[in-house]
Amino acid sequence: MAKILCVLYGDPKNGYPKSYARNSIPVIEKYPDGQTVPNPHAVDFQPGELLGSVTGALGLRKFLKDLGHELVVTSDKDGPNSEFEQHLADAEIVISQPFWPAYLTAERIARAPKLKMALTAGIGSDHVDLQAAMDNGVTVAEITYCNSNSVAEHIVMQMLSLVRNYIPSYKQVVDGGWNIADCVARSYDIEGMHVGTVAAGRIGLRALKLLKPFDVHLHYFDRHRLPASVEQELNLTWHASVESMVKVVDIVTINCPLHPETENLFNDAMIAKMKRGSYLVNTARGKICDRDAVARALQSGHLAGYAGDVWFPQPAPQDHPWRTMPNHGMTPHMSGSSLSAQTRYAAGVREVLECYFEGRAIRDEYLVVHNGQLAGVGAHSYSKGNVTGGSEEAAKFKR
Numbered sequence: 001m002a003k004i005l006c007v008l009y010g011d012p013k014n015g016y017p018k019s020y021a022r023n024s025i026p027v028i029e030k031y032p033d034g035q036t037v038p039n040p041h042a043v044d045f046q047p048g049e050l051l052g053s054v055t056g057a058l059g060l061r062k063f064l065k066d067l068g069h070e071l072v073v074t075s076d077k078d079g080p081n082s083e084f085e086q087h088l089a090d091a092e093i094v095i096s097q098p099f100w101p102a103y104l105t106a107e108r109i110a111r112a113p114k115l116k117m118a119l120t121a122g123i124g125s126d127h128v129d130l131q132a133a134m135d136n137g138v139t140v141a142e143i144t145y146c147n148s149n150s151v152a153e154h155i156v157m158q159m160l161s162l163v164r165n166y167i168p169s170y171k172q173v174v175d176g177g178w179n180i181a182d183c184v185a186r187s188y189d190i191e192g193m194h195v196g197t198v199a200a201g202r203i204g205l206r207a208l209k210l211l212k213p214f215d216v217h218l219h220y221f222d223r224h225r226l227p228a229s230v231e232q233e234l235n236l237t238w239h240a241s242v243e244s245m246v247k248v249v250d251i252v253t254i255n256c257p258l259h260p261e262t263e264n265l266f267n268d269a270m271i272a273k274m275k276r277g278s279y280l281v282n283t284a285r286g287k288i289c290d291r292d293a294v295a296r297a298l299q300s301g302h303l304a305g306y307a308g309d310v311w312f313p314q315p316a317p318q319d320h321p322w323r324t325m326p327n328h329g330m331t332p333h334m335s336g337s338s339l340s341a342q343t344r345y346a347a348g349v350r351e352v353l354e355c356y357f358e359g360r361a362i363r364d365e366y367l368v369v370h371n372g373q374l375a376g377v378g379a380h381s382y383s384k385g386n387v388t389g390g391s392e393e394a395a396k397f398k399r
Contacts, residue, residue: 101127143348147336154335
């Protein structure tokens, strides 16, 4: 019998839903590159249900109970007295989501001698100390592509929200006002602007494709250059460095993984290279941006707006400056956790667990670390090292 320790965000304040806004969600069988969606033997949930919170439990309760395994599901993940810490020593598998990450630091991995796998219900496994995982023979896997399109849609929404000054204008209505001049004083058209993505992988490329009909000029930086046919189709301008791209675009969207090479990439120096009045949208990872540098750039007016849904640590402490800085459009980390995406990443977690318990190979595209090395998507997108430093501050949210 294995103990599976699963960390998920808490249920809605008014309790787990008894009904939903829609009766069903569209059925998707393949992603744009041809990769098939997760295909476990079966699932024990209805597509479109809330699966990412504690009660939903990723639809795993019956499956694991029938196999005789122990499943512990909690949202209490931070601090030495958390429920997560109480069960970690006996856990063979740890599952968590990027939206409410269980930070698996080297110290925590050292306190988990039975740990064999850290599984991300979603994409992005930077909440695991990948170097410590390699050193301790822990497999790290994620459900690649499961919510890439979900995040890309969120990116476009937040770009438009910033440029069109949507959030303050909506607040006018809620507050009973009708001052149009205040609404339009910071409102522009996105048409004709130059938009660039840092990384053009599954999310970045999808965002570029969604933006093309807006008649913007599209730019990208990626260490893996796209095929010429794709560049021609989207009329893309490739840049050999992030620095060269940010100098010429009006909007930057960040879509690269967090690893030692991208940690604090957007610091004071990088932001200073951006045009005055630029917008920055970050749905990748909060630690790719220097927290205080972003706040300073908004205060000075060098940045016209900042939006995204990723913070560091997560949940963000109550005094995190991004909560109160001017001209921001931040949300909690929810872009990749739509009910549509949850259906896919819950099914993907089930698929990986079936492979693990049946001794079958896990899809290569799901692997981040395996057999002591970066593997699969990890070898393509990550670098060795650790970016979990400072994650202990997430405990401040509880206080």
